[in-house]
Amino acid sequence: MSKKILVVDDEPDIVQVVSFRLRNAGYDVVTALSGRKGLDLVESERPDLILLDLRLPDIEGYDICEKLKNDEKYKSIPVVLLTASIISGSVKKLESSGADDCILKPFDYEDLLEIVGKLIKKAK
Amino acid sequence: MKIKLTMGGKLVLILSIVLLMLVSAGVIGKIAIDRVSESGREVLKESEEIEAIQKMGLVIQRLIMPPNDYLVHGRKREYGYFEGLLQKNKKHLAACKKRVSAPRETQLLHEVGGSLEEINKLALKIFSLEDPIGNEEGAKLMEDMDAIADMSISKIDDVLAEARKEKMEYVAESKKVEIKSERVILVVISVMLAGILTWGFSFVRSITRPVGELIALTEKVAEGDLTARMHDLSNDEIGTLARSFNRMARRLYETTVSIEDLKKEMAARKKAEIEAQEAVAIKTQFISMVSHELRTPLTAIKESINIVFEGVGSDSIEQSKNFLGIAKRSVDRLARLIDDVLNFHKLELGKVDFNIEENDINKAVREIKEMMQPVAIEKGLKFIIDLDENIPKIKFDKDKIIQVMSNLVNNSIKFTEDGSVTVTTAVEGDNTVRVSVKDTGCGISEENIPKLFQKFEQFGDGNGRKTGGTGLGLSISREIIMKHKGKIWAESTWGEGATFHFVLPIREKRG
Numbered sequence: 053m054s055k056k057i058l059v060v061d062d063e064p065d066i067v068q069v070v071s072f073r074l075r076n077a078g079y080d081v082v083t084a085l086s087g088r089k090g091l092d093l094v095e096s097e098r099p100d101l102i103l104l105d106l107r108l109p110d111i112e113g114y115d116i117c118e119k120l121k122n123d124e125k126y127k128s129i130p131v132v133l134l135t136a137s138i139i140s141g142s143v144k145k146l147e148s149s150g151a152d153d154c155i156l157k158p159f160d161y162e163d164l165l166e167i168v169g170k171l172i173k174k175a176k
Numbered sequence: 177m178k179i180k181l182t183m184g185g186k187l188v189l190i191l192s193i194v195l196l197m198l199v200s201a202g203v204i205g206k207i208a209i210d211r212v213s214e215s216g217r218e219v220l221k222e223s224e225e226i227e228a229i230q231k232m233g234l235v236i237q238r239l240i241m242p243p244n245d246y247l248v249h250g251r252k253r254e255y256g257y258f259e260g261l262l263q264k265n266k267k268h269l270a271a272c273k274k275r276v277s278a279p280r281e282t283q284l285l286h287e288v289g290g291s292l293e294e295i296n297k298l299a300l301k302i303f304s305l306e307d308p309i310g311n312e313e314g315a316k317l318m319e320d321m322d323a324i325a326d327m328s329i330s331k332i333d334d335v336l337a338e339a340r341k342e343k344m345e346y347v348a349e350s351k352k353v354e355i356k357s358e359r360v361i362l363v364v365i366s367v368m369l370a371g372i373l374t375w376g377f378s379f380v381r382s383i384t385r386p387v388g389e390l391i392a393l394t395e396k397v398a399e400g401d402l403t404a405r406m407h408d409l410s411n412d413e414i415g416t417l418a419r420s421f422n423r424m425a426r427r428l429y430e431t432t433v434s435i436e437d438l439k440k441e442m443a444a445r446k447k448a449e450i451e452a453q454e455a456v457a458i459k460t461q462f463i464s465m466v467s468h469e470l471r472t473p474l475t476a477i478k479e480s481i482n483i484v485f486e487g488v489g490s491d492s493i494e495q496s497k498n499f500l501g502i503a504k505r506s507v508d509r510l511a512r513l514i515d516d517v518l519n520f521h522k523l524e525l526g527k528v529d530f531n532i533e534e535n536d537i538n539k540a541v542r543e544i545k546e547m548m549q550p551v552a553i554e555k556g557l558k559f560i561i562d563l564d565e566n567i568p569k570i571k572f573d574k575d576k577i578i579q580v581m582s583n584l585v586n587n588s589i590k591f592t593e594d595g596s597v598t599v600t601t602a603v604e605g606d607n608t609v610r611v612s613v614k615d616t617g618c619g620i621s622e623e624n625i626p627k628l629f630q631k632f633e634q635f636g637d638g639n640g641r642k643t644g645g646t647g648l649g650l651s652i653s654r655e656i657i658m659k660h661k662g663k664i665w666a667e668s669t670w671g672e673g674a675t676f677h678f679v680l681p682i683r684e685k686r687g
Binding site: 063065066068069070072073076107109110136156157158159161 | 467468469470471472473474475476478479480482483488498499502505506591618
């Protein structure tokens with residue numbers, strides 16, 4: 053059974069290209085354009101990995117990550133943060149959020165797939 | 177000329193005057209008492225003499241009794257009695273003479289002495305009579321002797337009466353002197369009391385009045401009025417105190433002023449520092465924003481072109497078109513970003529020309545409706561306009577105001593998931609026209625409202641509004657409205673939508 057990945061980003065274009073790449077690599081993909089929707093999908097879809105944008109209109113990526121990592125039910129799900137600017141958040145904040153990895157936009161899809169693959173393998 | 181004295185000086189002066197008055201009262205009293213005692217002594221002496229003389233009268237009366245008895249009874253021994261009395265009389269007279277000094281009394285005693293001699297002669301004649309009882313010569317001699325004795329006694333009585341009268345006069349005189357000296361002392365004491373009271377009162381006043389004033393001024397200083405000064409400066413200790421007070425108040429004022437200056441300077445430095453920090457923060461934010469806003473479309477462009485280029489699973493023309501569409505949108509977005517940054521920079525530098533002329537604001541709103549309604553409908557929102565048809569024509573740059581309205585409407589559509597966006601126009605007050613853009617979206621938290629119009633401000637922190645743009649839209653709008661001498665602001669309650677208003681002056685105020 054193929055692994056399920058949740059992509060949360062408020063930029064529809066980014067969601068579209070990332071989803072395409074992930075589906076092409078054989079993953080199941082669910083998408084959310086807001087933090088709240090993303091949290092709902094974590095509950096209903098039980099993804100194997102989450103790709104989370106840092107800047108979301110309703111809830112910040114850090115906070116979502118922190119929330120998930122402090123929840124016994126979801127803390128085992130690997131979270132990869134997507135950020136367009138490392139300056140907008142300190143490295144410390146990034147570390148304290150408990151995210152498993154972080155990818156800076158624009159990224160090479162090979163790198164993205166490698167990180168995603170490694171984390172899913174580890175989570176098994 | 178008013179002699180200025182210190183308080184100690186005044187006290188010394190008052191005490192000296194009191195002392196002087198007491199001494200003079202004492203002297204006057206002493207003189208009066210001396211006078212009284214002098215006359216008293218005289219009176220006393222006189223009355224002693226009178227008593228002695230009075231005794232003389234009695235002795236003379238007794239002296240003539242033995243010769244008389246001899247004529248009655250014829251006893252020889254009467255002579256012996258007489259002789260004894262006479263000796264006694266002479267002795268008494270001699271004693272009197274020693275004590276009496278007044279001429280009148282001396283004269284009297286001399287006369288009494290003469291009388292005694294005559295009585296003696298007559299008595300000797302009587303006692304020489306052989307047959308005294310019923311003797312006619314004896315009776316005659318006796319009559320003579322009686323007359324002499326009577327005369328002496330009456331003389332003594334006269335002198336005594338006169339002496340008594342004088343004594344009475346002396347007593348009356350001394351009484352008068354007593355009363356007079358009493359009066360003098362009373363007057364002196366009254367004057368002294370009055371003087372002390374007057375001086376004392378004015379002295380106490382001269383202390384309490386300036387002290388009261390000083391207390392009032394001290395209260396003023398305590399309440400923060402450091403300009404309070406004592407103006408009525410005397411030469412005494414109170415004056416010195418007042419001068420010290422003035423100096424203290426002045427120093428306090430100077431110190432406070434310099435502290436205030438220091439505080440102001442510190443506040444100014446602090447402000448400058450904060451401003452500098454803010455400038456750095458804005459710059460950091462700007463770089464962060466630009467990097468984010470560049471990277472996001474770049475990611476989309478890169479990946480979509482890669483997908484098409486690599487032909488990964490994009491066997492259909494439709495799919496290729498879709499990804500190229502993403503690339504195109506993202507390129508447009510990049511271009512818009514560059515435009516916004518340049519636009520705002522130019523606005524800030526005042527390098528943008530405004531074409532301000534008479535225009536119809538309602539017409540501009542209708543144009544906005546034409547532009548934006550399709551976008552709203554696409555998102556499932558209603559686009560409503562509510563126009564006041566009585567709005568006069570006002571002067572504004574139509575393109576720029578449309579840019580502002582489009583920015584506001586765009587934001588509203590972006591942050592509203594369902595409901596409507598309403599644009600309203602109205603005349604506000606006497607000389608402004610108001611345009612409001614109201615939405616039914618998520619709203620803005622209270623703390624973020626003041627930040628809305630700041631440069632590069634975007635809220636991606638879970639408080640609802642993330643412009644998704646450059647963070648410059650509202651800043652550009654604000655600059656444009658300011659150039660029109662108008663005002664722009666926002667009202668919102670978190671979760672209940674937001675309303676953005678701007679007003680433009682009906683009569684444009686130049687300068």
